[in-house]
Amino acid sequence: MLRRDVMKTAIGAALAAGPARAFAGAAGPWAPPAKGAVRMIENSFIPMPDQVRLACQLWLPANAAERPAPVVLEYIPYRKRDRYRAFDLLWGQALAQYGIAYARLETRGSGDSSGILTDEYLEGEQHDAAVAIAWLASQPWCNGSVGMRGVSWGGFSTLQAAALDPPALKAIMPMSASDMRYTDDAHYIGGAFALTGLKWATSFKVVTAAPPDPLITGAGWKAAWKKRLDATPPIAARWLGHQTNDAYWRQGSVALDWSAIKCPVYVVGGLVDSYGNEIPRLLANLKVPRKGLYGPWQHGYPWPATPGPGLDWAFEEVRWWRHWLMREETGIMAEPMLRAYMPDATAAEVAPGPIPGRWVSEARWPSPGVRMRHFHFGGGALHDAPQPAQIATCAGDTVVGLGKVEWVPFAPTELPSEQSADDARSLVFDSPPLAEDLEMLGAPSLRVRVASDRPVAHLAIRLCEATPAGKSWLVTYGLLNLTHRDGHELPSPLAPGRAYDVEIPLNFGAHRFKAGHRIRAALSESLWPLVWPSPEVATLTLDLAAARLSVPVRARRAAEAAMPLPLAPPMPPDAKGWPAMDITETGGRVRVVETWPLSTDEVKEIGETVSGAGPDVVLSMTAKDPISCEWRAEQTARFQRP
Template sequence: MTDAALRDADTEVRDGMRISWDVPVSMSDGTVLRADIFHPVDEGRYPVIMSYGCYAKGLSFQTAYKAQWDRMVQDFPEITEGTTNKYQCWEVADPERWVPDGYVVIRIDSRGAGRSQGVQNVWSMQEIWDYYECIEWAGEQPWSNGNVGLLGISYYGANQWLVASLQPPQLKAIIPWEGTSDWYREVFRHGGIRNGFLDLWLPKQLAMQHGYGERGARNPITGELVAGPETLTDDELEKNRVDKVAEVRAHPLLDDYYQGLAPDWSKVTVPVLSAANWGGQGLHLRGNIEGFTQAASESKWLEVHGLEHWTHFYTPYGVGLQKRFFDHFLRELDNGWDQQPKVTLQVRQIKPGDHGSIAGEFVERGEDAWPLDRTQWTRYHLHGHDHTMTLEKAGAPAQAEYDAAGPGVTFSSGIFDETMEITGPLAAKLFISSTTDDADLFLVLRVLDPIGREVVFRGAMDAHTPVAQGWLRASHRRVDPKRSTPYRPYHLHTVREPLEPNEVYEVDVEIWPTSVVVPAGYRIALTVRGKDYEYDGPTDGGDNAAHRYPSRGVGPFVHNDPIDRPTEVFGGAVRVHTGGEHESYLLLPVIPSQAR
């Protein structure tokens, strides 16, 4: 094949599939997107599984993300069984797992990415309207039975919520796997604090922008350039993409810019299987749980697992869930999916003796609702005088002060006499004061072994994640009373209300959900600090190789933008006030042992 120009699709039969490469899909404004389509060999009408996003559809998983691939198949060699793995791409379905079961698998490069023309504008409604047109196009093709399902991880999961809320008629079911559903609170800012993920992630996408051409990779199957065919200059590439970092910097509050990217949950009515990751602190957790709880669909399920955020998408466990769901809703098979528990949790376990970075053991359990109906909402009251937290109120007023540039202050429970499970959303009510007119609060729930060593887990994007994390900029403390609950405060982020230095303020901090069974002899701790959590254990070894970013505890979700966090404002001393009229506490979702 030559790469002189984009041309009409080439079709070939190989590895038990009829494959059409670079199929043109014209948008209403004349822009041409390109799709790779994997059909069953036999003619017929089949349900469609589609992914649409900015990662080039021809970029090999094994080549572009070799460290992640190697670790994944080392832990789960069964991923390589029953497939040639030639068509594995980053964060999308392996067609060899689906086509033999009577599905058409479609991968589409979004506007301005990979083989698709146009100006690239990631995380935009332009992409979502294009996605809508692609769904309708696929559902009307002669090889389609009119049932389109959406499947993919992260970027390929996040955009499903938005396009589902537009209600394309051909869309019949979605599986957003470890994505996001709130761009302000989960992607661009955490608790109002600017998240640096965008700055780290965007440069990596340049090699997948349409026009990167000869400087980029080639499709190992076709030999075509994955971001071609033409090779543009840096200036030309820059003109063909929207500067998303500049846009986000220009909108520090939750204004109309972000409201336009908010799904209308009342219109998300298709069947949903939402899959989240306990270790997805910073991106791949909250949005999937919020999507499950907020979507109007009468047919919706939640699954939460652990390990790296790409792993279980490809394991027999993950693919098995996906197939049973789509078989039921796209192929209309009576396979028992309607008896599936509404919530499936892989509950994290800690074995006595575990400390440091552990692989994480899990026990699968079905539940009827989220949060769990039998949750015992338990307050651990903070004590400023001795930095403890107990079930008893603090009593006499006290305070614990920390330097915002330092390690913060840690409040520890007593040693547990028996096992305790913590599963669900968390929150903290704090009374704080600052020597400046604002303060960024970073909250970390931790588990400590009998001699005080922290237990951490392999997370979605970091090898050393704590049990749970939460964030809040104190000047963003105003909450929406209609959408808030004691266990999930919902901050408006529409106005900045500075602090009066040294005055005490009540703040409610959302801590992202978690699940962990803490053994007897261990204890928990809440750290309140003025900067990102940092794992202080060793970071060498194989766990780090499985992640794309430094594994110091937060992965790419750093909050170190000097423009957003000037030292003169966020570098002061902060006090946590306890006792008396300032009863600061941590709210935990404790699951009674006799009912587990």
């Protein structure tokens, strides 16, 4: 899902400046070794047992034949020769010049690898990874130690490969990924089908249907391409065929067996991303050496990072890999288990600039320095003490959520907007003005007793910071398809009028609520178009005496552990690459249109032009008529040579 076209400007600047900048100003007793020459191998093939060959690009320290090096693998279905070339070049050069080889491998059926790709995270793909790891470890230029890293798909594949425990895999670094495919990936939110599921299905179609490069595949490239086209499934239909947490989603969800992962783990996520819930789970449940980093950025690397501040991430990667793959004491494991960015504002308030805040740390997770503060509901307010019995009605409104359209924002135009319009159509409960700053670190939760007048309904909560100026800014949120109240495996309809006790987890996050501001809980039946609406307009009845909002509050420290990583220079905003988001209402029908500009790259090294746009979406629904909901998505890609 990583939109690397959004970061083209940053990648070009990084390559022009040279990788040495990643280490400028690095603090501490450890310093990276002197830079060495790098040798790039444009394409190699790794053989699989069934005669399929996986295409691989390699960056090796130039002296690896004399001094074998460890190798770090990134394993994704995204094209290494053209669309992702700039990123691969950045990381390949950054690692190999410091003695760590880098292998960029395409999954079977993608790019220049043979075979067919029909779905995400297949068991066969995971076993291919184990074969590739063994092959890399056996090469004469390798010292036998392999690491694995990646963002998004690459983070998933990293966790899944580690769960197979390949002998040569010594450490991993998953970024912007998840350990639970049903609850924390792009397809479903709280048991409701997500708009991102359709958008990702559209993008995935481009991945599975793209041709191999004739310069690599040779005369048979058209036949290979036709096989891909013929085999490419209507993947959104497949995902809609698995609306519960069944065996389809459990396969590849490493949280079901923490003990399977036996190598050290460094898990990374971002505040503006929606992949962050895995960080506290992995830190709390794994028994191996582990670290976590939670920064301010969107779906991607800690650098280039938007929004900032980003980190000189090559420095940290080299420290991690040299520690675990070369047995070099870099000091990285003597530092806190978790580092998190504590923002003073939401990304939307300051976009497109960097988010103000500071880095905080926890020696371990769960942290004894984070305690739940419980808020009780009553009289349109949040209270520290339980309140008298009170019933509140949440009238059905199908278009609450226009201030939070995108699950994974890739540009400032996709960030949650100011929330007052959605708040006006929700049940709102505000705390008194805070007497002092309150710092949240962790995942809030809502417990509530709720009844519905329809057999299928949702309940959503948005946790916001309400300012004295009357603004409302989204901090985190949660949603539950109430038919999934007893779990996502066996949903059951609601009995109209019957009250149920439910708990709704909100997404993991960090935020400083400022003194004089209020904490706001906004409850609604709908979060459209973030998720597909309930089939009927449902009115919810809430027993407020049984409702409780729990917020993880971090005690402020007199001093924080120093952040050893140098900050990266801010990325200049590039509004030309942002999508246009247009929301209109005509005759009671709401219409959301998002259009991405055409992106064009000249890949001079291979004489190719790559262009494309999307996924563009048109979303519409008539208020109070959820059956009228329509979602449409389109994406284009073009690969050309003179």
